[in-house]
Amino acid sequence: MEPLCNTHVKLLAFDLLSLTPSPPSTKYPHFFYRKGRPVSRSETLGIVTSTELKPGRFLKFTVDDGTGCVPCILWLNQLSSPYFSRRNPSDVQLIADAAATHSSVVQLGLTVRVRGRITDFRGTMQITVCDVVLERDPNAEILHWLDCVNLARNRYDVLSSCK
Numbered sequence: 001m002e003p004l005c006n007t008h009v010k011l012l013a014f015d016l017l018s019l020t021p022s023p024p025s026t027k028y029p030h031f032f033y034r035k036g037r038p039v040s041r042s043e044t045l046g047i048v049t050s051t052e053l054k055p056g057r058f059l060k061f062t063v064d065d066g067t068g069c070v071p072c073i074l075w076l077n078q079l080s081s082p083y084f085s086r087r088n089p090s091d092v093q094l095i096a097d098a099a100a101t102h103s104s105v106v107q108l109g110l111t112v113r114v115r116g117r118i119t120d121f122r123g124t125m126q127i128t129v130c131d132v133v134l135e136r137d138p139n140a141e142i143l144h145w146l147d148c149v150n151l152a153r154n155r156y157d158v159l160s161s162c163k
Contacts, residue, residue, distance in 0.1 A: 008043040008115045009034070009156065012148045013068030016042055017125055019118065032118050032125075035157065042127060043115045044070050045135060045144040048108055056080065059103045063114055065141065072114055073121075074103055074129040102132040111135040113144075 011034075019032035019039060031038035046065030053059050059074045078084050078096040105112060116129040135141075 006040060008041045009039050010043050010144065010148045010151055011039075012145065013044065013046070013063075013065045013070045015067075015148070015152070016044060016070055016118070016127075017068055019125060021120055032120075037156070040118060041116065041130075042118050043113065044127065045113045045141055046070070046111065047141075048106055048110050048112055051106060051108060053103070059106060061106050063112060065144070070114075071124060071126040072116070072129050073119075073126055074099060074106070074132065076100065076103060098131075102129065105132045105134045111141060113140070 015034065019034055022031045022033060022038065031040045033039065044063055044065060046063040048061055049064045049069060050062040051059065052061070055076070056079075057075075057077050059076060061072050061074075062069045063072055064070075075081075076096075076099050078092050078099060084092045084095070111134070113133045113135055114127055114129055115131050116127040119126055119128045137143075
């Protein structure tokens with residue numbers, strides 16, 4: 001298994017939005033590629049610039065980190081979705097409560113850290129949200145930028161050249 005496959009890779013928006021989707025016939029069918037390496041999960045940080053709430057269904061929002069805008073979707077339909085019907089009801093309730101808590105954090109103008117699975121919906125890259133955290137530190141955004149640049153130069157790109 002590739003080292004970046006199931007890790008939340010810290011990426012800036014321009015890098016995230018330039019990932020290449022994998023063809024369905026490849027070894028990693030639900031992954032995206034960054035310089036030839038499969039990536040499935042990401043972490044980004046920025047300011048919430050738009051929100052669209054469909055109660056009981058989903059919360060769509062956009063995070064702007066200064067290099068671009070990342071579309072995000074947080075599903076709120078755990079209690080009515082057939083996907084969760086085979087799971088333990090108490091587990092589903094916990095997941096639904098966590099999603100409701102995360103959705104309350106997302107407000108226009110706030111700085112948030114978003115982690116989730118990278119997905120493609122109608123040709124548009126997005127993050128299907130696992131968790132959202134409100135960032136209170138005014139330096140969080142620049143520190144995230146520095147982390148992204150440092151990891152890209154010293155880890156992610158090094159892995160790409162070691163194939």
